[in-house]
Amino acid sequence: MDRGTQHTATALIGAVRERTHVARVAEAAAFVAVGDWASAHTSEEVVGDPITALGEWHEESYAEALAGDHFLELGGPGAPVVAEFCIGEIAAARGCSFDAARRLVGDAVELRYRLPRVHARIAAGEVDVWRGRRVAQATRTLTFEGAGFVDRHVAYVAAKATTGDIDRLVAEAAARFDPETTEAERAEADGGRHLTIELGDVGYADPLTGTLRGTVDIHGTLDLADALDLERTVAHVARQLVDLGCDQDLDVRRSMALGEIARRCDGVATLEYDADQPPTQPSTRTRREVVLFVHLDQAATNGTLNGMGPGIDACTGTTGIDLARLDTPGAPRGVVTAEQVQAWCAAPDTTVTIKPIIDLNLDDAVNGYTAPDRIADHVRARWPRCVFPYCTRSSRTADLDHCQAYDDNGPPGQTSTKNLFPLCRRHHRMKTHPERRTGRRWTYRPTNPDHGEPPHAVIWTSPMGLRYLVDPDGTRPWTPPDET
Template sequence: MPTSSLLDAIRAAKAREDDAARELLIGVAQWADAHTTGALMPDLYGTYSHPDEEAYDAAEAAWTARFGMPGADTMLDLAGAGAPEVSDFAVTELSTALGRTRESGRLLVGDAIEAKHRLPRVWARLLAGQVTAWRVRRLAQATRGLSAEAAGFVDAQVAHVIHTAGPVVVDRLVLEASARFDPESTEVAECDTRANLYFDLDLTSPATSVGAASAVSADGLLDRADAEDLETAIRQIAHQLLLDGSTDDLAVRRAKALGYIARGQDLLPEADGEANRDDQATQDQRVAQDGRETQDGRAASASERRREPATDTPTGPGTRTAPRRVVVLTVHLSDAALTGAPQIDPVTGRLGLNLARLDNRHQLLTADAIREWCGTPGTHVIVKPVIDLAERVAVDSYEVPDRIATRIKLTRTTCSFPHCRRPAESSDLDHTIEYVPPDQGGPPGQTSTDNLAPLCRHDHRAKTHPSPAGRPWAVTGLSPGHWLWTSPHGQQYL
């Protein structure tokens, strides 16, 4: 069979599998609807998300009154507040018919009920065949612990992108909904976390052997800004050790870097005598051949190991590079969050929290944490204006200036290759239409916001070099943030 026909057959089999899973989830929801009293589950949680004992007692009394005796069929609350309850024995029969355990069957039924009754927009897309069942189930499992209002917020925000939304996006949206609709619990959790920071070195536990007694374990829960600062220092000293001739692997050098930090040493000690210093050419050759980490101290990928090392780091005799103690955190927040003014949440209409988004780690934080970080002595804060992402910016040069790169990576936060979820901030920026130098007849403004796409290094190589089919991937820009990809076998992906 030709490879193109084989690929078509594989895609057809996958489509049938997706259709079957979709029909299964829809059928399970119908089975649950046929075995319910129609009573909706109350919100059994009160202030600060603590269980409401009275609500629990009332629900239990209603079940007992309905069935008359302990041990009879009961109604299960398998989804969140506002979803109908379902017969326990009906779930047991369905689980048996599907060859599932009771626990697995309850999880499946709970996902179907949660999606149909608490995520109606997402469910409508499932019925229309526009989203796979596994994506709907994953979202349903994430929203089950939210209030009905919070689940509705997630449904409205994610329904139009559920077919492509990755787990990071979904989880962050669920956390945002929880913070918006239950700000009290968020504040309590933040206070508890700050009060329970710790760092321990296990210096007292007896070693398992004399040979292992020379090392101790460490454990801790650190403030995020402090942890970012510590990570930067460890990474740079570990890389400096490599440049100084260390043959240890990255994990060992990171552990040793903590010792230099503990002794207050920003610079590695000079070796005694010229005999202990490497010749510059030998040093550069060792770094180039080592291939175990990148310039920033992290583990290198296979493609990065094949690239030439950076040459702008001074490593000559007598030269030591001090690690920079600069941590860059890209934060998005409002002016009200900066001043600490009370905020009426635009979604809930109630007094809520000022929230901030930390782009570097894809994390949502309270503005109180950001203000505390900014108040630390020596902190350098840069406030940038809001960027108009609809504005077209273009230059004639091949190199991409920061003002264009920032717009591209804010418009598309992940690699633009189909189904790739690698972050755009660490990806290459590729010219959708191949760049032609102006002195060779190329038009002006080729490097622009509508002719660039973020591509991770692997997918950039797939677009640049031919595959076994003899052709590379091809891409056509449709609009900012949207591309049409054509595979070497002619398959197209939007």
């Protein structure tokens, strides 16, 4: 690419960035204005009051009240009710349907009155409106205290939190601040577990030709621990089928794997796809493995929370459900009740592995290329996400990349917690291979606090020469201090 083309391309990318910023600021200002408009059309009543806003506002009959402007409960408990007709003005001003405007106003009210920290970041242009609205839509059913818990914990990472992150935090808030409902819902979910094999529904793939389908559908709901055991075994047997000569695609092999698992339980040796391979012997029952990643603070280790007695939740000040955090490779992350973990660990043939606490302030290194588990766990604990700009993929499933390329003839200790960073497979490829058009690739390096750069971060440079700073809190465009 010649200098003139490079200048034009840089200008175009610069225009995209500038106009995107302008649009984001304008959208945030419009969203705040919607909240201001709704605030000017509220009642003194709030959602969750024992006296309904409708009955308080109108003394006429219920039917007469419905014929006029009445108040709607658009936010969660503690948010004020909003006059219905004011939404029509918003719909007209934005050129959208009433239902879309009502959802918009509801999100604005939820953020303004129950999620003030997230709302402030939106107003400052630090968080996209759509991200803030996603949080608001998830917290609507929480108590006022539960919404405040989510607001405190998500506000500083709202610009990068994924839907899964928000859902897990909302579930934790519900468990902390409404434990009775949470336990009732968990018990109800346990009662809803089932596995159905539609043996009576063997049909025809094509009713016109009469081709027999010869397959059945299976569907069900499992306990999380059972589902993880099943997934691990199905994946393992599907890989075995490839080794033994089966050339079907992955989905077909996974379906075949269930049959193989069933036959092994009956003591029948199968998997005879390759005549050169000896028949696989029936396997014994696989032991369940529960891996616990322990994260404890000082208050937890001495049995009290903020000076309170054992069993007292520091967030609520009352006795609540004991919670455990899931942070196991291959498993969904989040919180479950301690009682459920006890049930998993108490199952027969269970191996419990407790991982040690990792001190992220200490560094470690080895001389070989491959990182041992202790270093891999350290790097992934330090960087919960892929370190590429704005990527939200979990580091648990990411590759570990040598920032400074590994040299077989180089010095010892190249595989270290200082030189390894998690990159999801797509971004690992983008870092490794150049762009087809420019012949350049993405590069990154750790920051140097001695040069005025923030600590514990990396700086990426795009093929166009644009720079981004990534730290555990997110991503932002980066301009060196000496260039500002």
